[in-house]
Structures are given as structure tokens and as C-alpha cells.
Amino acid sequence: MMRRMLWLALLAWGMILCGPADGRSAGPPPVGGKLPDFTLGVPKDAAEKTYLGLSGSGAFKIPQIRAKTVVVEIFSMYCPYCQKEAPNVNKAYERIEADPVLRGKIKLIGIGVGNSAFEVGVFKKKYNVPFPLFPDSDFVLHKLLGEVRTPYFIGVKIHPDESHQVIRSRLGAFESVEKFLDEIAKASDLK
Numbered sequence: 001m002m003r004r005m006l007w008l009a010l011l012a013w014g015m016i017l018c019g020p021a022d023g024r025s026a027g028p029p030p031v032g033g034k035l036p037d038f039t040l041g042v043p044k045d046a047a048e049k050t051y052l053g054l055s056g057s058g059a060f061k062i063p064q065i066r067a068k069t070v071v072v073e074i075f076s077m078y079c080p081y082c083q084k085e086a087p088n089v090n091k092a093y094e095r096i097e098a099d100p101v102l103r104g105k106i107k108l109i110g111i112g113v114g115n116s117a118f119e120v121g122v123f124k125k126k127y128n129v130p131f132p133l134f135p136d137s138d139f140v141l142h143k144l145l146g147e148v149r150t151p152y153f154i155g156v157k158i159h160p161d162e163s164h165q166v167i168r169s170r171l172g173a174f175e176s177v178e179k180f181l182d183e184i185a186k187a188s189d190l191k
Contacts, residue, residue, distance in 0.1 A: 028146035029154060029166045035062055036144040040111075040134045048132040052107060063162040067107040069188040071168075074145060074152040077115050077123035082151045085173045086127035089151075092177050093130050102181070105190055109134065113142040113150065155184050 029035050039059035043049050053066025062070050073089060075082040089108070096102045110133040112120040117135045124133050136142055145154070148171060155168030167187035174180040185191040 026146060028148045028152065028169050031166055031169050033166050034164060035154070035156060035166065037061070038141055038144055040109075043132050045132075052109070052132060061162075062109075062156055063158050063164045065107055065109075065158065066104075067158060068105040068190065069107075069167065069184060070156045070158060071106065071108045071184060072154040072156065073108065073110040074113055074142070074148055074150055074154070075110050075123070076113050076150045077119045079150040081173065082123075083127070085151050086123075086129065088174050088177055090128060090130060092174070092181060095177060095181055101190060102185060106181075106184060106188065107131070111136050111141055111145075114139055153180075155187060157188055 039061055042054050042057050042060055043052070044057075049055065052060075054060055054064065062072065071092075077083075089110075093108050096106050096108070108131040110120075110129065110131065112123060112133055113136045115123070115135050116137045119137075120133045120135045123129065142148070145152075151173065152171050153168060153174075154166060157165045157167045159165075168184065182191065
């Protein structure tokens with residue numbers, strides 16, 4: 001009985017994240033605009049740190065990632081749509097890494113809204129996510145990003161001076177991995 005109540009509570013939590021926003025936020029970052037100012041912790045995992053082109057420890061900002069474009073997935077481990085989309089996001093990562101035009105130029109990260117480091121780790125392991133995921137257990141980043149529903153994808157074009165511009169800001173699953181990557185590559189001036 002207790003297990004069932006816990007499962008129902010987790011399902012309700014996931015539905016809240018996937019459901020409509022309450023309108024109190026300023027909205028998601030618009031295409032042509034900038035991301036709000038926030039930092040993430042430098043990954044402890046050496047491979048993830050290398051993938052992002054970071055060194056040391058502490059915090060970093062998205063424009064410090066060594067890439068021409070960073071795609072940020074806003075997800076929740078409790079969101080059934082995020083769970084369903086995970087294989088497609090992994091496929092996008094694999095296609096990027098296999099394409100000499102895109103490899104090293106487009107990087108993926110995920111931010112788990114309402115998820116602790118443990119929950120993000122469970123999602124990463126269960127869905128074999130090959131790119132870095134970051135927790136947002138207290139919803140601070142979620143609020144800054146307009147309290148978007150999940151999954152939400154934000155493409156950020158990084159300029160050499162670390163300024164940036166949002167090139168994609170959209171809710172929902174990819175229509176297709178190929179179409180998604182083509183859209184990101186064109187908006188990033190890579191194709």
C-alpha cells in the first residue's frame with residue numbers, strides 16, 4: 001500500500017512538471033534572446049569535463065562550454081514524455097559524435113528540474129544517457145528558464161567572446177532526430 005502511494009505521488013509530481021505552467025513566469029528564453037545568467041557545477045567525471053571542454057572545479061556558465069552550440073534539455077526523471085524521448089536524445093548525441101562536421105561543435109547537456117543529484121543519476125543510468133546531466137532540485141534554474149514544461153530543448157549558439165544567442169526554444173519531442181539536428185546545424189551556421 002505504501003509503495004503504491006509513493007508511486008502515485010511520484011506520478012503526480014511528474015504530471016505537474018509535464019502539465020501546463022501557471023503563468024507566473026516571464027516565459028522561456030526566446031529565439032534571438034539570451035539565457036538568464038546562471039551557473040552549473042563543473043562535472044566531477046573526467047570524461048564529462050573533457051566533453052564540455054572544462055577544467056578544474058567550481059562552477060561554469062553555458063557559454064564557457066567549448067562548442068559552437070549547446071543544446072540544453074530540460075527534463076525530469078518523473079516525466080513520462082522525457083523517459084520516452086530519452087532514446088531519441090541519445091541518438092542525437094550519437095549522430096553528432098559520428099559526424100565530423102558536428103562533432104565537437106554541438107554539445108548536449110540536461111538539467112533535471114526538481115531532481116536531486118541521485119535522481120539525475122538514476123535517470124542517466126536507466127536511459128544510458130552519454131552526456132552530462134545536472135540537478136536542479138530546488139527549481140532555481142527552472143524558474144529562471146521560464147518554468148517550462150518538460151521535455152524542453154534550448155539551443156544556444158556560443159560566440160568566440162562567450163556571448164551567446166538562443167537559436168531554439170521549444171517544448172516537446174523531436175519530430176525526427178535528423179530534422180532536429182539539421183535545424184540546429186543550420187541555425188549554428190554549420191551546414
